[in-house]
Amino acid sequence: MxxxxxxxxxxxxxxxxxxxxxxxxxxxxxxxxxxxxxxxxxxxxxxxxxxxxxxxxxxxxxxxxxxxxxxxxxxxxxxxxxxxxxxxxxxxxxxxxxxxxxxFIDLHNRGNAAALGIGLANMHRHTAEAFGWVRDNTIGSTLQKNAVSSNWISFWRQYRLGYQLALARKNGYTGSLQSLGERLLSEFQHFFTDTPPPPSLLHGDLWGGNYAFDPDGQPVIFDPAVYYGDRETDLAMTELFGGFPPDFYAAYRDIWQVDAGYAARKQLYNLYHILNHLNLFGSQYLGQAETIMKKLLSELG
Incomplete structure (x- = not known):
């Protein structure tokens, strides 16, 4: 350089x-x-x-x-x-x-993906009494609202999907996106079990560009959008842009298995990030957002 x-x-x-x-x-x-x-x-x-x-x-x-x-x-x-x-x-x-x-950490190294999975599972064991966080932050450059809530479904409806859909409307994305979004907001509680998830400490923006390895091969995470929420939101995002190494998932699940229904919920959770990309980067993400919504609604019957 x-x-x-x-x-x-x-x-x-x-x-x-x-x-x-x-x-x-x-x-x-x-x-x-x-x-x-x-x-x-x-x-x-x-x-x-x-x-x-x-x-x-x-x-x-x-x-x-x-x-x-x-x-x-x-x-x-x-x-x-x-x-x-x-x-x-x-x-x-x-x-x-x-x-x-x-x-400064030298991050141009190979390392132990299993250690990343173990570390993330242990981080998720750190919990709070409620969802949200002590302050708002950003996801990319978008405001991320972290108002404290005792109800995870309400939190996700209002401060994640609802917030991004309202922002999309302001950005001119109306029509099908909004009609699908309204239906999903009114029904997505059916993807959850009767046992609410614990409010886990989350990285919040855990894609492949936000972790690396130090010179000792140990994992390092950075550029967080921290809050307390369902741990599956972090896991879902690891799968959004190509996925993490298999050793990561195996090591995480050895410590803490995902709950029943995760396959559908991860689409719901990743929709938040796709909508954020739509709001940040433009209409190339519109079709993907609508496709995810249609798939989720079809699973609700």
């Missing part, structure tokens, strides 16, 4: 470097600033001195709340002592930018 000259970088980096020094209580004198990519949401850099490296995520100033929530989510995962995640150091903003400073 091309190295950026710190001498010619904007005052933004002077502010970030000063904040790193403040939070580490040790002068940080950077030697290099290297772009390391990032998705469609943030820019990401590695900044380093002679001994230390940090990952910096940048966005517009309006992204500060997103970074605050991400830091809180990473802390929640770390507090569960189940899986490694980048430890947040600090975050901040100026009139133009917001940033999040994270522990």
């Amino acid at each position: 091309k190295r950026t000259s710190l001498q010619t970088a904007s005052p933004l980096w002077t502010t970030i470097v000063a904040q790193i020094s403040q939070f580490t209580r040790s002068p940080f004198i950077p030697e290099s600033l290297i772009p390391i990519g990032g998705g469609c949401i943030n820019q990401t850099f590695c900044i380093r001195d002679c001994e230390r490296r940090y990952c910096i995520k940048l966005n517009a100033a309006s992204g500060l709340a997103m970074f605050e929530a991400e830091a809180a989510g990473l802390e929640a995962i770390l507090d569960s002592a189940s899986l490694r995640a980048p430890r947040p150091l600090c975050f901040g903003s100026n009139p133009d930018h917001a940033w999040l400073v994270l522990e």
Whole structure:
């Protein structure tokens, strides 16, 4: 990757470097600033001195709340002592930018998929008294509402599918999508058993791009959209874009089998992410969303 000259970088980096020094209580004198990519949401850099490296995520100033929530989510995962995640150091903003400073972890390694399955199952064993979370966060760049609820079906109806369908309507997706959505919202409780799921600690956005392995081959998860909910939502998303390695699923199920009816519920749970992609990226996801809805409604009879 091309190295950026710190001498010619904007005052933004002077502010970030000063904040790193403040939070580490040790002068940080950077030697290099290297772009390391990032998705469609943030820019990401590695900044380093002679001994230390940090990952910096940048966005517009309006992204500060997103970074605050991400830091809180990473802390929640770390507090569960189940899986490694980048430890947040600090975050901040100026009139133009917001940033999040994270522990840098070399993620270009092969590793143990079974350990990921074990770690996720153990993370899901950390439960709360209710569904939701202490704050809202984002799924991609979309607001994710996490109001606390004692009823999982109501939570999913209002704050997941209902929210995304309302956003789709605002974005101009009416007609069949909305009529199918209304039918599904009124009937999908039939996919659930009489025993509600426990409110498990969730990553919330667990696709193949949000895990990797450290130099010791141990799994690392990142870019979370944390809340407490049905653990099957995390498992469902692992299957959405190609699936995780077989060892992951085998190891998870050795600890905690999925419940009856998961095959149908995973379509319901993944519909949330497909609708979010529709709202973020456009109509190429419209047909997929409608197909999932029709399939689910056909199973209800």
